Structures are given as C-alpha cells and as structure tokens.
C-alpha cells in the first residue's frame with residue numbers, strides 16, 4: 625500500500641511538472657513574439673493557450689497606435705479586457721504581423737493548426753500578414769505531420785460533403801465556428817501535405833483545413849529549456 629501510494633505521488637508530481645514547464649515554454653515564446661510588435665503596427669492575434677500568454681505580454685509592452693484583429697471571440701475578449709484595441713477584420717487590407725500558436729510544425733515549416741477550431745480565421749489572418757510568426761512550446765516540433773488535420777466545412781450540404789470526403793473525416797464535438805462552419809477532423813494518412821491540402825481545397829464543401837504551408841510562415845519561436853529558439857526552417 626505504501627509503495628502504491630508512493631508511486632502514485634511520484635506520478636502526479638511528474639505530470640504537474642510537465643504541465644508547468646509546457647506553460648512556461650509557451651509564455652517565453654509568446655513574450656519574445658510580443659517584442660516584435662512596434663508602435664502603429666497592424667497586428668493579427670491568433671487563438672489558443674500560447675496566444676493567451678501573448679496578450680498580457682503585448683499589453684505590457686505599452687506600444688501606441690496599434691490596430692489589432694482577432695481570430696476568435698475568446699482572443700477578442702481577452703485582448704479587450706487587457707486594453708488591447710481590437711477591430712473587425714473588414715477595413716484593414718494588410719497586417720504588418722500576425723502571431724499565432726500551432727499544433728505541429730515540421731523542420732521544413734509545414735504547420736497543422738486548428739486544435740481550437742479557429743483555423744479558418746487564423747489562415748485568413750496569416751495570409752494577410754507581412755510576417756506570420758508562430759509561437760510554440762517544445763512539444764510542437766515534429767519530424768513529420770500526423771493526423772488529425774482540422775477542417776471547417778460549410779454547413780450548406782454538409783451530408784453530401786461528408787459523403788464525398790469519406791470515412792477518414794469525422795465531425796468534432798464542438799460548436800459551430802463564428803462563420804457558421806462545422807468543425808471536423810481528417811484522420812487519414814497525410815503523406816505529402818501539399819497533395820492533401822490540394823485534395824481538400826478541391827472539395828467545394830471544405831471552407832478551410834488546418835494545413836498551413838511553409839511559404840506562409842516567417843518565423844517559428846519555440847520555448848525550450850528556459851530559452852527561446854528560432855527554428856531555422858529547411
């Protein structure tokens with residue numbers, strides 16, 4: 625009994641340490657990215673637990689005259705609560721910088737995003753940015769991408785879209801997106817990400833997928849071992 629209790633205690637301690645360190649890695653990567661924002665910039669704000677560290681760091685920078693757009697309601701609310709100005713993404717044509725988290729990043733710069741279901745807006749914001757800076761903890765770099773690949777599907781004709789996409793695609797138990805999209809996940813083989821991206825884009829029912837190509841990515845900042853490393857993308 626004592627041995628069991630002791631092992632359990634050790635196990636719990638290990639999990640708690642792991643969680644704290646991943647969070648600390650996210651925070652230092654986010655703080656490094658906040659340093660890139662300067663007075664008067666137009667800024668795209670991503671979504672997720674890493675971006676949740678970016679917003680207070682950005683507020684603390686005290687830069688003036690920035691104009692921000694948010695990729696989710698959660699980010700918009702947190703940003704506004706911290707005094708960061710957020711506007712609708714309807715007037716700004718270009719953004720100076722967008723900063724966002726990722727679920728996976730490969731050595732050649734492919735990303736999988738959309739763990740939080742915000743990938744459609746995240747991709748629109750990233751595409752509009754001069755510089756798209758990705759922030760991550762050390763669990764995010766991978767040798768090659770693995771499923772799932774998040775999808776956002778148009779609700780119109782959803783049954784026919786799912787029929788075309790086949791059994792590799794499953795609906796996620798998640799609310800509709802702010803754009804009324806249905807969140808789903810592709811769980812099949814990825815193989816060449818460019819080919820899979822092209823196949824998904826060819827289906828008229830797919831509003832967005834979570835594969836972000838390397839040419840969209842300007843920099844990847846990874847928090848690891850108490851410091852921030854900039855991944856040099858091959």
Ligand code: 5RP
Pocket residue numbers: 670671672673674675724725726727736737738739740741742743746
């Ligand atoms: C949300 C995303 C997030 O950026 C991604 O899931 C990473 O999240 P986190 O920073 O919480 O690890 O793409 O749609």
